Amino acid sequence: MTRKALELLLICSTAVFVPGCGTGQQLVGITINPATVVFGSTDPALFAQLTAMGTYIHPPATKDITTQVTWTSNIVEVAQVTSTGIVSPNVACGVTPINASLVTNSPTGNEITGTMSVTVDGTATSCPTTTP
Numbered sequence: 001m002t003r004k005a006l007e008l009l010l011i012c013s014t015a016v017f018v019p020g021c022g023t024g025q026q027l028v029g030i031t032i033n034p035a036t037v038v039f040g041s042t043d044p045a046l047f048a049q050l051t052a053m054g055t056y057i058h059p060p061a062t063k064d065i066t067t068q069v070t071w072t073s074n075i076v077e078v079a080q081v082t083s084t085g086i087v088s089p090n091v092a093c094g095v096t097p098i099n100a101s102l103v104t105n106s107p108t109g110n111e112i113t114g115t116m117s118v119t120v121d122g123t124a125t126s127c128p129t130t131t132p
Contacts, residue, residue, distance in 0.1 A: 025056040027104045030069065030114030038119045039079075039089040050085040052100040052114060069100040069114075079118040089120040 030052055037048045054065040071081040075096035081087045101113040
């Protein structure tokens with residue numbers, strides 16, 4: 001064999017036998033921005049856009065995954081959130097966590113969740129309160 005052929009064989013075999021980052025990135029965390037939102041009343045015209053940022057390894061990266069996560073509100077009567085991360089006050093005052101979660105394939109079935117807090121304030125006569 002020629003020297004070039006041996007070099008090519010060595011390069012190709014190294015790529016096959018040496019593990020690398022070619023297996024895809026692994027999601028290890030979700031951060032929601034902003035971390036808190038405060039609404040002054042239950043006015044349905046009020047809203048805030050939330051952004052879910054995913055932290056990955058292999059190779060390290062931070063990506064906007066707002067449209068990939070599942071958004072949920074722990075107390076829907078206080079604040080509701082759409083599938084695109086738009087949060088708005090509902091019919092009651094109080095505080096509720098808003099979650100963004102994503103089930104990953106690495107490891108299979110692993111659910112990663114990020115949480116932020118929404119507060120809806122109001123006067124005692126204008127806003128019923130809800131507690132978790």
